[in-house]
């Protein structure tokens with residue numbers, strides 16, 4: 001059996017050690033004669049797995065007692081509706097920072113529930129970056145949000161498609177804002193240390209840095225649990241989910257179990273600080289190759305480039321198909337860019353070892369030499 005270097009944006013590569021452990025446990029978890037998939041979510045065995053998983057996640061992300069951690073379903077797109085249903089009581093509007101496809105989707109969905117106020121975007125080109133390819137200047141963010149009775153301010157910390165990532169700009173302003181900050185961290189959670197106390201809600205689908213698709217992580221400040229609309233479905237009401245320990249209804253048990261194995265693996269590597277250093281080393285390697293060449297190009301402003309999703313184009317688009325075919329021959333797969341952007345995208349989440357990025361860089365150098 002040989003495994004490829006998988007650059008998928010998500011569902012994405014998982015640590016090999018995790019997959020091996022899951023395979024080992026598949027038929028008979030710890031001598032119990034059954035798979036985790038076959039356990040009641042209320043059995044002592046599964047409750048043990050669940051509680052350790054939640055505690056390990058809290059420890060990795062350094063979640064303070066002021067915040068609850070919920071394991072939910074519906075994905076981050078589901079959250080676009082679940083968030084307003086949970087946070088809008090007593091409010092009519094919320095503020096949005098639009099920096100790409102995912103944040104735009106969020107502000108658009110919100111309009112079904114209230115007035116969506118886009119307070120900052122990157123829709124126009126900046127002097128040093130094309131439209132959509134930078135983090136907007138946040139110096140007027142507080143003025144535009146405060147005094148408007150916003151239910152919350154939403155932004156996406158890492159735009160998976162565009163490859164634009166914040167670097168603490170909103171977190172630094174959170175103490176000056178008169179509403180809570182809600183952040184979509186689907187594609188960079190656990191890749192950088194952050195101060196959870198600065199956020200009202202952090203949420204993300206698991207299928208990039210955490211585990212299989214099907215589980216959505218929500219970290220919520222406890223005082224925000226009381227703001228749900230009366231029409232919010234109970235299964236999606238944060239308060240109900242919190243009061244029932246994420247077991248109001250059957251959670252995605254197997255996906256949570258795999259997430260737990262990923263958390264154990266990450267802690268063994270050195271936790272989020274390790275992931276942050278790794279992410280920097282991998283991203284630097286790839287971007288420096290791109291910047292040193294006139295054959296490859298990345299449109300994102302250097303300071304705002306994602307450490308997780310690296311979009312790049314080839315000088316000649318007709319070479320895209322041969323690039324992908326030759327890369328696949330070398331075991332480098334799922335590099336095709338998102339259809340809305342074109343070109344290539346290498347997603348290099350926590351589970352992608354430096355070795356995988358080295359293999360990609362080596363291939364890119366050779367391909368350029370061969371065809372340019």
Ligand code: PMP
Pocket residue numbers: 010074075076077078102156158159160161184185186187205206
């Ligand atoms: N937000 C971001 C930043 C994402 O990358 C994604 C998935 N690619 C989503 C939201 C949507 O997540 P889901 O498909 O799990 O609903």
